[in-house]
Amino acid sequence: MKILLISPTVDAEKRTNKGLMMPQLALYILAGLTPQEIEVKVVEEEIDHIDLEQECNLVGISCLTANAPRAYDLCQEFKKRGKTVVLGGVHPTILPDEALQHADCVVVGEAEGVWETLINDFRNGNLKRKYHDPSPDLGRYIPKDFSKIIKKRLYNLIPIMTTKGCPYNCDFCCVTNLFGKEIRHIPIENIVRDIQESGAKNFLFLDDNIIGHPKYSKELFKAIKPLKINWVGQASISLLVGDDELLQLASESGCKMLFFGIESVSIEQIKIMRKAIQDIEHLESAFKKIKKMGILIHASMVFGFDNDTTEVFDDTVQFLIKNKVNTVSFNVLTPYPGTKTYQDMKKEGRLITTDWRYYDHNTVVFKPKNMIPYELQIGKVKARKQFYSISSVLKRFTGNLYNPIAYFATNYGHMKQVKVEAKRIAKIKSELF
Ligand code: SF4
Known part of the structure; x- marks a missing residue:
C-alpha cells in the first residue's frame, strides 16, 4: 500500500518566496503515524510538482482556507483517476460538510487520535465519511522525518509544536474552535527528541504563544538550552516582559x-x-x-x-x-x-x-x-x-x-x-x- 500526502499551494502556477516558508508539520506527523509497512510520499506543492498519475492507494490533503479551492481541484483530479481522497487541516475542520462535497472522507481537528484507525478502515473497505478525536493523547512520541528537507536545504526552519489550544477565543481567530480552550502540552522530552533526531540547528515553534504557560515554557527553555539551537517563535508581549526569568531563559535557550x-x-x-x-x-x-x-x-x-x-x-x-x-x-x-x-x-x-x-x-x-x-x-x-x-x-x-x-x-x-x-x-x- 502507498499513501500520498499533499500540501497544496494557493495557486498552482505560483510559488511563495521560499525564505518566508516552512515545511507543513501536519504532513510529517501523518507520515510518522502511518504503520511502517506502508510506503508514504510527502509532496509540498510549494517546492514539488504533484504527479497526478503516480501510483498510490490513498491521498491525504491538508489545507488552510486560501488553498482549499486548490485542494478541492486536486480531490477531483485524483478521484477521476480512481483514488480515495481524505481532506484534513484547518478549513476542512471548520467546514467539514463543504470538504465532503469534494473528498471521500474528512478528518476533523487533530489527526493524532484517528489516522491509524482511518488507515485500517480503508484497508478493510470500511472508510467512514468523518473522523474526529476532540482531545487526542499528545503524550506518545511521533517520529518526524525531515532528513530530505535538511539534506537538500529546502527550507530554512524546521517546525515544532509544543502546545495545542488557546483559552482566549479572539473574534477573528479560529484556534480555540480548532484545538479547544484548554492548553495541552507535548511532553518536553518529546520536543527534545524531535530536535535531536532532526539533526537541524534552526527551528520555528509554531505555537500561538510559546510562553502561554510560563512554568512549562521555563522547563522547556532549560531543557533545550544544552542543544545549542537557534529558534524563533510567537509570544505574548505582556507575559514575556512581566517575567524577567522567562525572558532570560528564552534568550539563553537560543531565541x-x-x-x-x-x-x-x-x-x-x-x-x-x-x-x-x-x-x-x-x-x-x-x-x-x-x-x-x-x-x-x-x-x-x-x-x-x-x-x-x-x-x-x-x-x-x-x-x-x-x-x-x-x-x-x-x-x-x-x-x-x-x-x-x-x-x-x-x-x-x-x-x-x-x-x-x-x-x-x-x-x-x-x-x-x-x-x-x-x-x-x-x-x-x-x-x-x-x-x-x-x-x-x-x-x-x-x-x-x-x-x-x-x-x-x-x-x-x-x-x-x-x-x-x-x-x-x-x-x-x-x-x-
Ligand atoms: S491564538 Fe491568539 S489570536 Fe487566536 S484566540 Fe488565542 S490569543 Fe486570540
Whole structure:
C-alpha cells in the first residue's frame, strides 16, 4: 500500500518566496503515524510538482482556507483517476460538510487520535465519511522525518509544536474552535527528541504563544538550552516582559526572534481586543526590554478594524519605524470561516466574496467601516512598501545592531515581496474592487 500526502499551494502556477516558508508539520506527523509497512510520499506543492498519475492507494490533503479551492481541484483530479481522497487541516475542520462535497472522507481537528484507525478502515473497505478525536493523547512520541528537507536545504526552519489550544477565543481567530480552550502540552522530552533526531540547528515553534504557560515554557527553555539551537517563535508581549526569568531563559535557550501579534497601535482597538498591553508607552518599553536580551522583534499588524480610518497606515508605519522594529507582517483583517468576525460580517452583508482563494490575510474580502475596500487594500500595500524602503531599513538598523546578519537577511526577504504584492494587487483589482 502507498499513501500520498499533499500540501497544496494557493495557486498552482505560483510559488511563495521560499525564505518566508516552512515545511507543513501536519504532513510529517501523518507520515510518522502511518504503520511502517506502508510506503508514504510527502509532496509540498510549494517546492514539488504533484504527479497526478503516480501510483498510490490513498491521498491525504491538508489545507488552510486560501488553498482549499486548490485542494478541492486536486480531490477531483485524483478521484477521476480512481483514488480515495481524505481532506484534513484547518478549513476542512471548520467546514467539514463543504470538504465532503469534494473528498471521500474528512478528518476533523487533530489527526493524532484517528489516522491509524482511518488507515485500517480503508484497508478493510470500511472508510467512514468523518473522523474526529476532540482531545487526542499528545503524550506518545511521533517520529518526524525531515532528513530530505535538511539534506537538500529546502527550507530554512524546521517546525515544532509544543502546545495545542488557546483559552482566549479572539473574534477573528479560529484556534480555540480548532484545538479547544484548554492548553495541552507535548511532553518536553518529546520536543527534545524531535530536535535531536532532526539533526537541524534552526527551528520555528509554531505555537500561538510559546510562553502561554510560563512554568512549562521555563522547563522547556532549560531543557533545550544544552542543544545549542537557534529558534524563533510567537509570544505574548505582556507575559514575556512581566517575567524577567522567562525572558532570560528564552534568550539563553537560543531565541533569536519573536513574533508578536500587536495587531493595532490604536488604543481604542487595543482595548476592544482585550490585550494585556495597556498603552503605547507600555508597548515601547516592552520592545526595549526584549531588544536588550538580543532578541529581534517581528510585529504582526492588522488593518481594517472598524475603528480604522485612512490615517491608520501612516500612524502604524511611523510607530514601527520609531521603535526600530526588525520586521513586520502587514495583514488585512480577514473574516475566516469559523470566527465571530465572519459570522458578524456575513450577517451585516459586508463580505465582498466567499471565494476562499482570497482569504489569505493579504487581500481585502470585506467592506471596512471607514474607507472603501480598495483604499484598505492599497493602504496596506503602501504601508509595507514604506516600512521596507531602503531609508527605513537603514533607520531601523541602529536599533538592531546586535544581530546585523539576521536583520539584513530578514529585511531583504521582505523587501523582495513588496513588488510581488503590488503586482498581484494590480492583477486582481478588477476581480474584487
Ligand atoms: S489570536 Fe491568539 S490569543 Fe486570540 S484566540 Fe487566536 S491564538 Fe488565542
